[in-house]
Amino acid sequence: MHSPQRDALETAERSVPVFAKIEKRVVAEQLRAPLTFVAGTTYKAFVLEASKQAESVAAAAPAAANASVDNTGAAAEAEAGQDRPSLPKPYVPDIDAAVVSAVLRSPGSVVSTGQVIGEVSNRPVIAIPGEVPLFRNLVVGTRGEDVAGLQRMLIGLGYYGVDDSGEMGSGTLNAMARLYQEQGYQLPFVGDGVRGVNWRELLRLPKPTMTVVSVAQVGEKLNGDTPFMAFEDKPAVLKTELTVPEAEALAPGVAVGVQIDSAQPLRAAVHSRGDAVTNKESGKVTREVVLPLPEGVTSDSLKGATALLVSLDTAAESLAVPLTALRQDRGKTYVLVPTSENKAASAEKADKRSAAGGSEQVTAESERGFLRISVTPTKQAAGWVSLKTDELEVGAEVLVSKLASQ
Template sequence: MKRRTLSITLGAVVVAAVAGGFLLPFDGGDAGASGRSGDLPPATATVVRTDLVQSKTVDGKLDFAQRRAVKSAVEGTVTVAASEGKTLTMGQALYELNDKPVTLLYGPVPMFREMKVGDRGTDVLQLERALRDLGYGANLYVDTRYDTDTEAAVKRWQKSLNRDTTGRVGQGDVVFQPGPVKVVSADAALADQVGPDTPVLTIASTKPVVRAQLDQTDGALTARGTRVEVTLPSGKTVSGDVAGTVRPEDSAAGGGAGAQEGITVEVVLDGGVKAASGEDTAVSASVKFVSEARKGVLAVPVEAVVALRGENGGYGLQVVRGTTSTMVRVETGMTADGLIEVSGPDVREGLKVGVAKS
């Protein structure tokens, strides 16, 4: 079945037809009325069963979700800079400061204090989970208490990193993130002096996304869960869903005055990392937003629809059989690419219907 695109409005078409004087010979007659040979329409079309799709296609850029900056919590010198493009997992160093690694650990709570014996909190809980998962948590009961067992596990971990075995975890020692991260950019180079709140690197999740900009009038297409069809730089087509909108300055496309004029949406690709494997992120992708789709419906050209007269009003089709024609009432639905969905007890695939002469 052929897919139809590009939305139009039935009301506008009917109004245009009336204004232009090319309504069918019945001129909006009553349903059930019959016409003679001289009342036949100037042209006909066939009722077809097809798919109707309302959509909009724009350019997009392949990127990774949830970009954010990692800032230094303490002063120091960058002795090993972040590696752009690298994917890092728990226990690996994001970068090194003063010849000591700043380690990635998993957890939703950011590092906001030094942790030591006697402390309690969810940050302690996620630290103990990380120590256990990294293999340093022998005899460690994972809870929200930082006790001597926690201290012992921290010392074993610090020794493996060539750190001073203090048994305490400082703000500049670790960075907590929800999961694996991809290094988007190294914002501080080797030997750079950094201090509190200085961006050292920009990271993102490992989930591939496509960012695309829509017009302000396309707000309906930005709804979370809107289905999207993406043609990647290689020509491969994959499906995805709108995850939400992002601020223009967070978009890979960059900021600027132009970026403020539209809405930047983030699309999550089906298939995850594999979907975008090997793709050239420097080349634009084509993003097709599907706002509505109707599959396997009966449809006719919008010019075939007649506004019925009478107190019941509504719409009808002039069904042509040989040298006669009959007006039948129909319910109308979605419009797309010059076609309109029609339904009713007297409508079936293959019927010949009148069409206004353009």
């Protein structure tokens, strides 16, 4: 007879095996790191004067003193029936101020040299390189650095018949006319009957391509306080500090997710990755990872928001077991499967596997009733391990608890 106390102690010391079923799941380390928003800098472009066209025909020469004039003041040539057909005159806005008449670009769009980016007082505004020192109207015969800069721009845009002599010739004028025509406009008249380049229609930008941040609205009067457009000079970015192992996988160009508040992650590619730096106070070694703003995300939308860098889970499903199911013996990794549950593992098959260096029937007293199955771990995350094995299937049970002797 045993006392109740002794029976209770023996029961408490007896190890109860715990099993887990093999699952098919994605095993991947989910990186989550807070992102810091770093605002960019902007370049404000101003249009202070409206472009006004001259007459499309040259002014008539003054009439001679003895010219015959009829009672309506018409010239004598009209009496002879030689009326000259009148040419259509371009619309000239009846305003002196620069007023936005058309918005052709929106925040987030990219503007390039040579593009019409909007209209002021019904005339186009064309982006040109900042190094073109334009300060006057240009006509055939004009010489100077401003002409040479404009010629270099046209050559860079692929227009033929242009040289960089610094003198405005017919080739340069025709190229500018084509640039206007390709975008639905006509080269302006800068003098009566004389087409040329009106400097008020050209807007200098510091870079060949820039991203629009803000645009003045149609009807808005432009002045020294109200820019026509504002461009992103230095782009806004998102930054984070990661441990060296975390940053190792995030080389420039690698796709990651940016989660803003609780929304679905947006795709972004790593822009740059800094060198390892040791924090003097904490001693922690980190690397800075820089991301651009995801497509469609603006600086304004990030104000007051919480942003996280998350890894984009692209791993495929595979067989997986809890980490505690893995065991090692003499450099081999294996799991223990109860023979009563492993219907595919008969003693004969176990012998064959053992001979092939795979699974083996366990003879140790502590592992009696189990079959060792060799596995190759591939990934580990969140307490699970993905396995490479041809001997296990989804649903098979593996031992996750310690053995009775352990």
